[in-house]
Amino acid sequence: MSDTISVVPNAAKDLVRTPNEDALPRRFADFDTFCDALDYAAQGSRGFNFHDPRGTLTRVYPFSELREDALAVAYALVARGVKPGDRIALIAETGTDFAALFCATVYAGAWPVPLPLPTSFGGKDNYIEQLAVQLSSSDPAMLIGPDEIAHLTSAAAERQGCGHATWSEFAAKDAPEVELPKALPDDICYLQYSSGSTRFPHGVAVTHRSLMSNLAAHSHGMQLTETDRCISWLPWYHDMGLVGCFLSLIANQVSGDYLKTEDFARRPLAWLDLITRNRGTSISYSPTFGYDICARRISSQSPVSDRFDLSRWRLAGNGADMIRPDVMQNFVNAFADAGFKASAFLPSYGLAEATLAVTIMPPGEGIRVELVEEERLSGSPRDLSRPARYRAIVNCGKPVLDMEVVIRGENGQTLGDHKIGKVWCRGTSVMHSYFRDPEATEACLVDGWLDTGDMGYMTEGYLFIVGRAKDMIIINGKNHWPQDIEWAVEQLPGFNHGDIAAFSVEMENGEEAPAVLVHCRVSDPVKRLELHEMIRDKVRSITGMNCVVELVPPKSLPRTSSGKLSRAKAKKLYLSGEIEPFRLAA
Structure with missing residues (x-):
C-alpha cells in the first residue's frame, strides 16, 4: 500500500498536482458499479491531492495509484478472511489510507462503513461509546483506523467483539492475488451513517445502482466542465464529503484538493487559498457555518484582493444544514473585492437516505429567497394583535436527474405550490434500506417514496426547506x-x-x-x-x-x-x- 500522508516520498516543491484536464474521454458516472468507475478513472491522469494545514501540497494520489493500492489491500482483506457482504468499519481520516481501504473493501465485495474521527467535544470515553454503538449497529468483521488513535479504536472494537487493525498493518502486508468477486448493480456498495447517528444509529444501505444514479445527477445538475476542480475540507464520514467530494470525483473523473477538516477548523482561510491557486474553475461545498467563519476571520485581515482571487470559483455549494441568506450575504460582502460572485452560490438539499442530492439550484441562479410569515410556517393561526414577522426561506433548487419530489399533508395528500408539508422523494438513488432495521425502513419508505422527515413547500418546480418536523x-x-x-x-x-x-x-x-x-x-x-x-x-x-x-x-x-x-x-x-x-x- 502507498505511503501515508505523513510520509512524503518527494519534497513538496517537486510535487505536481493532478491536472484538471485529461485526454481520457469524460464519462459522467455511466457505470454499472463503483468498481467499474474506478477502473475507468485509473486510465487517466486525474486524481486526489492532499495538503497540510497551511495548504502546502504534501501528497499527489492519481486514480491509477489509488486503484493499484486498493487492489493490493483487497487481496489483504481476502487473506484475512473477509467475505462478500461483510462490513468493514473504517475511521474516515482524509488521506490515502482511507481512500485505498474504502475502495479495497468494495473490490473485495464487502461493505465499507465510514465512521468519524474523535472531536474536541465529549472526550475519549464518549468517542469510544459512539464507535461502540455504531459498531453494534453495523456488526462489522473488522474496525480499521489510524495508528495514532489505535488505543481508542481497539477499545471500541474489543467492546463489540470485532477484529481490529491499523493503517500500517495493511500498508505493510503482502497478500497473493486472488480472483475478486464481480459486483452487480443491485449489490450493496457501502453503509452510511447519517450525521445525527448517536444513540439509535441507522446505517443507510446504498447500492451501486443508487450511488451511480446520484453521482450522474451531480454532474448533470452542476453542469460539470473539463476545467472543473473540486476543493474540499469536508469530512469523509458525512454524506456530503464522502459522496459529493470523494466518490463523485472518481465516477466523474474530477481532480480534487483536500484539507483535513481539523486543519480547516484551525486555519479556515487556507480553504480559500487553495481555491485561489486553482488555475481552472473551482467547485467547493460547505455548510453555512464554513462561509460564516471565513467572513468573520477576514474582517481583521489586509485587503482581500491582496491575498485571494476567487473569480474562478464557479460553484460555491451550500447544503447539509439550513441555509442562512444573511450569512451568505456577509460572505459576498467580505470577498466581492477578491472576485467572488454571488451568482456562484449553489444551494442544494439532500440526505444520506437519498444517497446525497435531492435538489440542486441551476448553476448561475445563486441564492433566491422568499419571505414567509412565521405563522404560516408553523401552521398556527395569525395573532392579529401582534405585527407580522417573516423568515427568509432559501430556494434549494430543482429535483436532480431521476428524482421526483412532492409535498404531502398530514393525511398523505399531495399539496400544491406554496403549501407547507412533509417533503417526500422517489428515485433510483433512494436507499435500499436501513441495515437490519425493517421497522425503521418501513416507517420512511412507502411504495418507493422516501419520507425525508423535513418540512417544505414547492414553487414552480423549486423546493424550499422550512425545517425538521421533529424539531x-x-x-x-x-x-x-x-x-x-x-x-x-x-x-x-x-x-x-x-x-x-x-x-x-x-x-x-x-x-x-x-x-x-x-x-x-x-x-x-x-x-x-x-x-x-x-x-x-x-x-x-x-x-x-x-x-x-x-x-x-x-x-x-x-x-x-x-x-x-x-x-x-x-x-x-x-x-x-x-x-x-x-x-x-x-
Missing part, C-alpha cells in the same frame, strides 16, 4: 420553529451563528415551555444578568410567553459529525446536567 416546538397547541427563536436571539449584539439552541422542556407543573441555551462570553455577573433579561425579552416577543433561558459556557453546545447543531443532544445533555449553565447573580 418543531409545540406550546399550548401553537407551533414554533426553533430556527426562528435561535435566529432572533442571534440578532442581539455579540452572538455568532450556532451560539443558540432552542427546544421545549416540561416544567414542574407539567406544562411545556420553550428553553434556550446560549453561549455566554461575558464574565461580569451584572452584564450576564442584563444579557439574560435581554434574551428572555427577545424570546417572549417571538413566542408570546415566558421561557427558560440558560447561559452556558462557549463551545458547550454539541454538534453532529457534519458540524450541525444537535438540538436533541443539547436537550439531553442539559436535562442530564452534563451542560451546566452559569449561575446568575441574585
Whole structure:
C-alpha cells in the first residue's frame, strides 16, 4: 500500500498536482458499479491531492495509484478472511489510507462503513461509546483506523467483539492475488451513517445502482466542465464529503484538493487559498457555518484582493444544514473585492437516505429567497394583535436527474405550490434500506417514496426547506420553529451563528415551555444578568410567553459529525446536567 500522508516520498516543491484536464474521454458516472468507475478513472491522469494545514501540497494520489493500492489491500482483506457482504468499519481520516481501504473493501465485495474521527467535544470515553454503538449497529468483521488513535479504536472494537487493525498493518502486508468477486448493480456498495447517528444509529444501505444514479445527477445538475476542480475540507464520514467530494470525483473523473477538516477548523482561510491557486474553475461545498467563519476571520485581515482571487470559483455549494441568506450575504460582502460572485452560490438539499442530492439550484441562479410569515410556517393561526414577522426561506433548487419530489399533508395528500408539508422523494438513488432495521425502513419508505422527515413547500418546480418536523416546538397547541427563536436571539449584539439552541422542556407543573441555551462570553455577573433579561425579552416577543433561558459556557453546545447543531443532544445533555449553565447573580 502507498505511503501515508505523513510520509512524503518527494519534497513538496517537486510535487505536481493532478491536472484538471485529461485526454481520457469524460464519462459522467455511466457505470454499472463503483468498481467499474474506478477502473475507468485509473486510465487517466486525474486524481486526489492532499495538503497540510497551511495548504502546502504534501501528497499527489492519481486514480491509477489509488486503484493499484486498493487492489493490493483487497487481496489483504481476502487473506484475512473477509467475505462478500461483510462490513468493514473504517475511521474516515482524509488521506490515502482511507481512500485505498474504502475502495479495497468494495473490490473485495464487502461493505465499507465510514465512521468519524474523535472531536474536541465529549472526550475519549464518549468517542469510544459512539464507535461502540455504531459498531453494534453495523456488526462489522473488522474496525480499521489510524495508528495514532489505535488505543481508542481497539477499545471500541474489543467492546463489540470485532477484529481490529491499523493503517500500517495493511500498508505493510503482502497478500497473493486472488480472483475478486464481480459486483452487480443491485449489490450493496457501502453503509452510511447519517450525521445525527448517536444513540439509535441507522446505517443507510446504498447500492451501486443508487450511488451511480446520484453521482450522474451531480454532474448533470452542476453542469460539470473539463476545467472543473473540486476543493474540499469536508469530512469523509458525512454524506456530503464522502459522496459529493470523494466518490463523485472518481465516477466523474474530477481532480480534487483536500484539507483535513481539523486543519480547516484551525486555519479556515487556507480553504480559500487553495481555491485561489486553482488555475481552472473551482467547485467547493460547505455548510453555512464554513462561509460564516471565513467572513468573520477576514474582517481583521489586509485587503482581500491582496491575498485571494476567487473569480474562478464557479460553484460555491451550500447544503447539509439550513441555509442562512444573511450569512451568505456577509460572505459576498467580505470577498466581492477578491472576485467572488454571488451568482456562484449553489444551494442544494439532500440526505444520506437519498444517497446525497435531492435538489440542486441551476448553476448561475445563486441564492433566491422568499419571505414567509412565521405563522404560516408553523401552521398556527395569525395573532392579529401582534405585527407580522417573516423568515427568509432559501430556494434549494430543482429535483436532480431521476428524482421526483412532492409535498404531502398530514393525511398523505399531495399539496400544491406554496403549501407547507412533509417533503417526500422517489428515485433510483433512494436507499435500499436501513441495515437490519425493517421497522425503521418501513416507517420512511412507502411504495418507493422516501419520507425525508423535513418540512417544505414547492414553487414552480423549486423546493424550499422550512425545517425538521421533529424539531418543531409545540406550546399550548401553537407551533414554533426553533430556527426562528435561535435566529432572533442571534440578532442581539455579540452572538455568532450556532451560539443558540432552542427546544421545549416540561416544567414542574407539567406544562411545556420553550428553553434556550446560549453561549455566554461575558464574565461580569451584572452584564450576564442584563444579557439574560435581554434574551428572555427577545424570546417572549417571538413566542408570546415566558421561557427558560440558560447561559452556558462557549463551545458547550454539541454538534453532529457534519458540524450541525444537535438540538436533541443539547436537550439531553442539559436535562442530564452534563451542560451546566452559569449561575446568575441574585
